[in-house]
Amino acid sequence: MTVLYDLFSWQGLIFEFLIFTFTVLVSRRYFSPLRDIPGPFLASFTRLWHVATIAGGKQSIKMLELHRKHGSFVRIAHNEVSVGHPDGIRKVLLAPNPKSPWYKLMAFPDWRFQSPLSTIEPKAKNERARWLASGFSTTNALRTEQNMDRQISRLKSWIDKYAESGKPMELDKFITYCTFDVLGEVMFSKAFGFLDNGTDIGNTIAWSGMLNMIVTCGGYYRWLLNIFLMNPLITSLTTTPMGYLGDLSQGALQERRDDPTDHPDVVNLWFENHRKHPDRVSFKDMQSANATVIGAGSDTISCATQSFIYHLLRHPEKLKKARAEVEYYRKTEGICYGRVISFADAQRLTYVNACIKEGIRVFTPVQWQLARQAAKGGVTIDGRTFPEGTLMSVNPHVMHRNYEIWGEDADEFRPERWLEEENASREKYFIPWSAGFASCPGQNIARMEMPKLIATLLRDYEFKQVNEGQEWSYEATFGLLPYNWPVYVRKTDLYAT
Numbered sequence: 081m082t083v084l085y086d087l088f089s090w091q092g093l094i095f096e097f098l099i100f101t102f103t104v105l106v107s108r109r110y111f112s113p114l115r116d117i118p119g120p121f122l123a124s125f126t127r128l129w130h131v132a133t134i135a136g137g138k139q140s141i142k143m144l145e146l147h148r149k150h151g152s153f154v155r156i157a158h159n160e161v162s163v164g165h166p167d168g169i170r171k172v173l174l175a176p177n178p179k180s181p182w183y184k185l186m187a188f189p190d191w192r193f194q195s196p197l198s199t200i201e202p203k204a205k206n207e208r209a210r211w212l213a214s215g216f217s218t219t220n221a222l223r224t225e226q227n228m229d230r231q232i233s234r235l236k237s238w239i240d241k242y243a244e245s246g247k248p249m250e251l252d253k254f255i256t257y258c259t260f261d262v263l264g265e266v267m268f269s270k271a272f273g274f275l276d277n278g279t280d281i282g283n284t285i286a287w288s289g290m291l292n293m294i295v296t297c298g299g300y301y302r303w304l305l306n307i308f309l310m311n312p313l314i315t316s317l318t319t320t321p322m323g324y325l326g327d328l329s330q331g332a333l334q335e336r337r338d339d340p341t342d343h344p345d346v347v348n349l350w351f352e353n354h355r356k357h358p359d360r361v362s363f364k365d366m367q368s369a370n371a372t373v374i375g376a377g378s379d380t381i382s383c384a385t386q387s388f389i390y391h392l393l394r395h396p397e398k399l400k401k402a403r404a405e406v407e408y409y410r411k412t413e414g415i416c417y418g419r420v421i422s423f424a425d426a427q428r429l430t431y432v433n434a435c436i437k438e439g440i441r442v443f444t445p446v447q448w449q450l451a452r453q454a455a456k457g458g459v460t461i462d463g464r465t466f467p468e469g470t471l472m473s474v475n476p477h478v479m480h481r482n483y484e485i486w487g488e489d490a491d492e493f494r495p496e497r498w499l500e501e502e503n504a505s506r507e508k509y510f511i512p513w514s515a516g517f518a519s520c521p522g523q524n525i526a527r528m529e530m531p532k533l534i535a536t537l538l539r540d541y542e543f544k545q546v547n548e549g550q551e552w553s554y555e556a557t558f559g560l561l562p563y564n565w566p567v568y569v570r571k572t573d574l575y576a577t
């Protein structure tokens with residue numbers, strides 16, 4: 081009786097808790113199948129090391145550092161190994177390994193709104209995405225071109241103003257306003273209005289960056305976020321955790337539900353499918369997919385656009401070559417005219433497109449651990465087998481800087497590499513969109529928007545950093561947005577009105 085009493089006393093409970101914690105930590109460290117995988121000591125006991133690194137905003141730099149130190153495998157949590165081996169792409173991402181449970185939190189605004197992103201089993205994910213996919217097809221992306229042009233043209237009006245005033249411009253912000261407004265146009269033919277106002281309305285984009293950080297770290301502690309942020313009560317009390325972006329995009333969807341007029345945009349096709357097969361794609365499916373897209377489809381393009389300009393500013397000879405290419409096509413083929421360069425023209429610019437790809441490779445817009453769970457039978461890479469259920473992640477930034485794949489100059493911005501013959505064999509290691517069943521559905525839209533936007537900026541403007549040579553700042557969570565590199569701007573001789 082005395083022993084029982086002692087066990088349930090508060091001292092007893094503390095003692096039991098300590099014994100339990102000690103046993104868990106020791107078994108994670110010394111009895112896990114990952115016990116011999118190198119990595120930070122703390123990471124072998126707990127997820128906290130990884131979460132603290134994400135919160136520090138430089139997790140992708142840290143991951144690259146660790147892979148360069150330890151090689152192909154790094155243990156980044158008690159139950160997760162980061163894979164830097166080139167075969168990781170085929171064996172982890174392209175194989176039908178379920179996504180990590182981290183993705184389950186990616187239901188916005190709360191758990192009632194499951195999306196393809198939050199669905200982790202390959203078959204179920206494909207099924208959920210199937211009726212939404214046509215909205216992102218190349219054919220449909222092409223229909224949205226005029227919508228894109230409207231906003232790129234507005235961006236130009238702002239840059240013109242700065243060119244005239246000679247004042248420094250926070251180009252990073254305006255590019256992001258533009259990519260958000262383009263996304264609104266592409267999705268539901270309605271811009272968010274950032275370019276109309278020339279400001280981050282209600283600090284929405286800043287909040288979206290913060291939300292990105294909260295959700296990225298919170299994915300490992302789903303219950304916590306489900307209690308405090310992403311639950312039906314909060315959704316009904318406030319508007320949505322996504323604030324203005326969420327309200328406007330969900331409002332646009334609702335408007336379209338009431339007004340079935342044909343529009344050249346993504347939700348138009350979703351509604352077509354919904355009306356034909358309400359059992360296959362519900363209104364709620366569209367709401368959740370819409371929310372995911374708003375989170376995924378603008379910072380990424382802004383990042384790629386900024387990377388192009390930023391890196392070419394550091395390589396004036398390549399900048400000259402890229403602009404000369406536009407000039408050449410204008411003279412010889414009479415293309416690349418008009419206020420905004422058309423996609424058909426922009427895609428013909430071989431060197432410019434090589435620069436875009438290289439900007440994405442050296443500074444990948446999603447520098448996140450894309451994590452999967454080893455499927456039945458486990459996953460074998462480089463002779464090492466990881467048992468079923470092991471979390472295995474691939475970071476595109478780590479892959480894109482791998483010396484074994486890209487050579488000793490992997491860290492350098494060298495667009496010419498994309499034009500070399502041996503590069504064809506490297507294409508399969510270029511994974512900005514991830515790879516396999518969970519890869520980015522918006523890549524057709526991005527592949528169309530980026531060349532247009534970038535070629536137009538290249539043709540029309542000369543940028544110069546206010547503090548020449550100063551490095552930009554950024555925080556990497558799931559995605560990343562550079563900042564703090566203001567520029568002076570002036571129009572080039574090729575400028576088109």
Ligand code: HEM
Pocket residue numbers: 196197198209372373376377378380381384445446450512513514515518519520521522523525526
């Ligand atoms: C440079 C531009 C872009 C890059 C680099 C990029 C990259 C990515 C990556 C790496 C993922 C994660 C895949 C994974 O978890 O394994 C993703 C997911 C996603 N992206 Fe993109 N993306 C871009 C643009 C876009 C655009 C323009 C849209 C929409 C119009 C979009 C919509 C999405 C959606 C909805 C998801 C969630 C995928 C799912 O259904 O599971 N993205 N993207």
